[in-house]
Amino acid sequence: MSEEFNADNLIVSWVKELSPYVPGEQPQSQGWVKLNTNENPYPASPNIAKVLQEQVEALRLYPEPTSLELRKAIAKQFDLSAEQVIIGNGSDNILDMITRSFVGLGQAGHTVPSYSLYPVVVAMSGGDLLNIPFEEAMELPVEAIAKTPASVFFLTNPNAPTGVCFSLESIEAVLKKIKGILVVDEAYIDFGGQSASALLQSHNNLIVVQTFSKSYSLAGLRVGYAMASSKIIQVLDSVRDAYNVDRLAQAIAQVALEDRAHFQANCEKIIQTRNQSQAYFQSLDWFTYPSSANFLFTQPKNAQGESGPEVAASLFEYLKSKKILVRYFGSHPLTCSFLRVSIGTDNQMKTFNEGIESWLKQEQQN
């Protein structure tokens, strides 16, 4: 053993300070009602099976490096050119490419609360992240965003974890005023929002990020994409790993994209179930943000009608003990008295509702 060697002395300074992203729990055992990571409760397009055999036989060969066919299919969908599309190993890979290209040791910005990966990718590149706080009303703070000196500003729309959607008008207002690039992260856009992709023709300081993880039921496959000016895409491509998306992922994502009927029906079912759950929370008199996403952000009340961090944490733990997983973000004043509940099947939501009722009864007895 080389006694003098200490890996600590070699770690890049900003990497030493990193707090890694903590993904929601992914229990590997069976029997969980999993409403914690915004996965789609319904399977992906059955057409996937058709391309599998062909691609599995070709696995010995490298994939097409630039995911060209998938880029063409996405471009067609959004009336863009393939040069305006880049594919990532999940949209997290896209967010990292954006940060490496345009932030580096500089400054990025985001609204708080939002997707907790932004601080991680920015810190991984050695950059600083500016926080623009939301008010409780969760309206887009256009002026505050426009004033930041950040070279890249991340905006999740619909927002996470609230589910609140911002209007295209307010996003365009930001685009007209901001000095840097606005990244609109639309992971949940297909559940009721209006995509900012409509603004790509008129604004060259916009990157729209979408993913196959949620509305296409492919979280396990890791395929995300960005749409922007061909100039911006070219820069992102220069920091893209040459073979970042595997053969199966390219082919499966394309098939899923092209099965519009399955996609549409899937999104509609989730919106319908979300509306039922929203009504259920309303019947309990729990404040819940209006959601355009595949989750709801609700403020639980206990049997005494009280809400707050202890109440939210208590329900979270109670549900977990019943093998019902939701997400609790305890560290921010705007989120700590809420729970984020992914929309499952109607059956899963029934089990979830029963969990709440049994928690309320138990609370009453205490």
Added chain:
Amino acid sequence: MSEEFNADNLIVSWVKELSPYVPGEQPQSQGWVKLNTNENPYPASPNIAKVLQEQVEALRLYPEPTSLELRKAIAKQFDLSAEQVIIGNGSDNILDMITRSFVGLGQAGHTVPSYSLYPVVVAMSGGDLLNIPFEEAMELPVEAIAKTPASVFFLTNPNAPTGVCFSLESIEAVLKKIKGILVVDEAYIDFGGQSASALLQSHNNLIVVQTFSKSYSLAGLRVGYAMASSKIIQVLDSVRDAYNVDRLAQAIAQVALEDRAHFQANCEKIIQTRNQSQAYFQSLDWFTYPSSANFLFTQPKNAQGESGPEVAASLFEYLKSKKILVRYFGSHPLTCSFLRVSIGTDNQMKTFNEGIESWLKQEQQN
């Protein structure tokens, strides 16, 4: 269109200077004899089919974030703990994690010529890359490597593009003297080399990188891994994208790893064909480095017995016109009069040999 906005002004300085990695051609049309990117000519383990159905049905769910089961399987194979193994989206992803963790804006080193991705990942992180030249004999320049101030030194073993293998003794000599971390990139180790993984117990400044792309016939899947001290792995893990390896990739790689009989037979077939091709080049009196990889690096001679950059380039172009692809690295004096030929099936090598013979005849007529 925001007239004043110019993305160029926002690009991180070192990203602006990047020369992206140029992968070998991946023709999408049919009918090529593809001996240019060191792919395995034989399919992966047939056992893959067994896990496919199960994983495809689960694609709506995120993968296990840390690839735990695959890490366990690799650890078992190499008599390590799972904490000493990290999985990447291809070993290129591993090389990038290493650079981000331990190089940053600092210095890395590599031998020249070797894998042309090292300059790209180092430049992408804003670092400098020191070049330690090989002599024509391609012996490991132990003293020169040991003297570099680099925090990370990349060594490809067997080397690319020559195929030459270095002894464990010479690698251990480097480990004892080097100040930083030695990365032994063993993409081709299973075709005849001795893995430095045997040195992990005694040296904590070593990272061994391997891949499923070559010997497991899974280039299309993008799975690579690093083995090192748990301390080093922990650092790499802090810059790993939380869901960097998809469900299908984790499961397929594990099945391929565990089918030892298929793996062994596959490697043996390639070694046998390589020996035949080596003998063929010898019969033509073409200098060819002794290879422990799934490719040969040979210096073609034309009908007049001349070698050199024009001769190599001429054969490369001639073969390409016959839909036979090999790799030509024209930019370095030690490589520009050579061609790198991946080992295909016996039939593919027969077609390749016929291509050479028809080129020689044509040369003679000119």
